[in-house]
Amino acid sequence: MNSPEFAEMTSKRNKIRSLLQTAEPGQRVCIKGWVRTRRDSKTFSFLEINDGSCLASMQVIADHAAPGCDGVTELTTGSAVAVTGALRHSPGKGQKWEILAEQITVYQIAPETYPLQKKRHSDEFLRRIAHLRPRTNKYGAAFRIRSELSFAVHRFFRDQGFIYVHTPIITGSDCEGAGELFRVTALRPGDFRKFDDASADQNDFFGKKAALTVSGQLEAELFALALGDVYTFGPTFRAENSNTRRHAAEFWMVEPEMAFCELSENMDNAEALVKHLVSHALENCAEDLDLFFRFVDKSLPGILETIVSRPFARISYAEAVDLLKQSEKRFEHEIAFGYDLQADHERFLAEQYFGCPVMVYDYPRRIKPFYMRVNDDEQTVAAMDVIVPGIGEIIGGSQREERLDMLEARMAETGLDTSEYWWYLDSRRYGSVPHSGYGLGFERMVMLVTGITNIRDVLPFARTPGNIDF
RNA sequence: UCCCCAGUAGCUCAGUUGGCAGAGCAGGUGGCUGUUAACCACCGCGUCCGUGGUUCGAGUCCGCGCUGGGGAGCCA
Known part of the structure; x- marks a missing residue:
């Protein structure tokens, strides 16, 4: 041309x-x-x-x-x-x-001190030179796939008429049961000597406690109750001292929220999203994916094919507990109704029993947050988790409690101050409707698609406890 | 935060019951070849993570610390 x-x-x-x-x-x-x-x-x-x-x-x-x-x-x-x-x-x-x-x-000219050689390096070594690792085949491919997957997220929702909402990064909702918060303050270290704990917050930038968001869900709900179907896709922060290969202090989460939507449709949407993302990668990242098929996980093609072509297993929490009790496998943690499923339980279901992604729904209300809708049995809530082989929980969601009195009761039950959530409760006063949503861990999705087993290797520059270089 | 494992050359690793520190790759020099993780020959390469101890003698055994990894919990 x-x-x-x-x-x-x-x-x-x-x-x-x-x-x-x-x-x-x-x-x-x-x-x-x-x-x-x-x-x-x-x-x-x-x-x-x-x-x-x-x-x-x-x-x-x-x-x-x-x-x-x-x-x-x-x-x-x-x-x-x-x-x-x-x-x-x-x-x-x-x-x-x-x-x-x-x-x-x-x-x-790059001098001979250039750390990357014409040979395979370990992931641990490359993490220490994260500024150079995108120049390797594997990491170049991983981050091109990550980019394609983010594009596919937007396309999936846009094609269904969802509205993309930018929920705030700095929030004032003190707690919502999603983990430890990173505090945000404009006070300087010396200022803290001038105030006691309470007055420090009052004299801070926002006049009250502020923190980095742990979820855009509550704000997304408000927009769902105005715009119908919405989603957020942005960074999320958890100050948990988690040291595992599937947790990071800063990660990206996809959070759709749908008005006039009950739990089963919520699960339908979650399943369709995961399938769409895998299909999109298979169709648009063939060359990069082939590297992972050949050098990272030889069973990956079969896993991805199963995800695309077969329906996800769906099982209630109660059924899952029975099934686990009846299995001959010995688990590290005991299984009993009323206790959350542990990692080895989830892995057994997805990897051994079903051999495909599993959606577990209707969890005991005692172990789930206040915003999940209480079922007619009064004992369970309309929650759902999507568990995938190799990674475990990749999506957590629920139908939201739309009944004001029940929501207030649940907040009291879990020790929350309703006055702090007056704006959230207003949504249940003025035109409340059944609605549902979920959160997809985007890095876990990239791990699923690439077969990369450590979250630090699908983040360009991972933030984990004690690690903020680059 | 708890449990387990590891740390030796630039990288990946070996190092026996405690006895003077090794290989491959990378790098340098020369040669050969439409090569392709190129090939052949030669060359150099060390705070054995740190610290204290046991011992005639510690890479090796013990204590403490640091760093990395795996598992658990928290969750996405």
Whole structure:
């Protein structure tokens, strides 16, 4: 499309991804990226240039005699270059296309201290150089997939007429049972000597306690009761001292909230979302996913295929308890009605008993938060969790308690001050309707799709207890 | 926060019942080749995580600490 002159003049770069998709031989192109490896022959060198647009690198042939290729043999892994030349079919095995270099421009040579080598590194090592790991095949692929999945989240909801709501990051709702909060304050350390605890809050920026959000749910509910179907998709913060491979202090959560929606439709939507995200990745990230199929988890193709093609198992909490009691498997924690399902219970259901995602619903009211709708049996609430093999809980949701008197009773039961939630309770005073929603842990979703087993490896720069570098 | 495991070269790891510290890869030099985790030859590479102790002698055994990993809890 661009004339050679135009490409030269503007130095416009061609992305390797689009060259590989639409290339025509003979075309003069310009790529800009980072040297992955150099292999020398007697009279010329092979370069592999990666620009991050896709997993594949572009092979470059640099003739040592060509005036524009001076100093090719100085190029090291990690160096940044621009290469202009003719695109042609590669006579070698392993790649369809290559560029016969006419001009190689060096942005910077990477010295030999560059930590990434032409070999496999451990995930633990790469976490310590998280600023460089997106330059590896695996992490480049993971973060391209993460990007595609976020796009797919928006497309899923937009196609169904949901409205995207930006709920606040800083909130004043003190507690809601979703974990420890990160406090937000504008006071300086010295100021705390001037005030006692209560007056410190009054003299702080907002005049009361503030914290980073642990969930946009309550605010999303208010918008659902105005706009119908809404969702949030943003960062979420938990100050829990959790040290596991599936918890982070800062993570992204997708939280749809649907008016005129009961628990079974809520579960339908959750199942459809998970299926849509997996399908989207299979259709749009084939090359990147193949890396994970081959090098990360060989059983991944089967797992993803099962998720897309088979209905999720659905089982009530009471049924799940009976089933676990009857199983011959010995569990680390005992199972009894009234106690929450533990990690090994959930894994047994998803991985061994059903072999597919499981939705467990109608949990005992005593172990669930105040906003979940009390069922007619008075003992359970209309809650649901989606449990997937390998990860455990990926979604938690419920039908919300829309009856004012019951909601107030539940708040009293769980020790909450109703006056703090006057705005939330107003939604049950003025045109309250049945409604439902859930929260999807976005990183856990990326883990599911890629087979990556540690949440720190699907976050660009993970925040976990004691770790805030980068 | 609790339980378990690990920490040795730039990276991945071996190191026997306690006896002078090893390999592969990466890096350097030379050679060869339309190569592709290139190949062949040669070369260098150490606070054995820190600290205290046991011992004639500690990478190895013991205490404490730090860092990393796995599991549990909390949850998404």
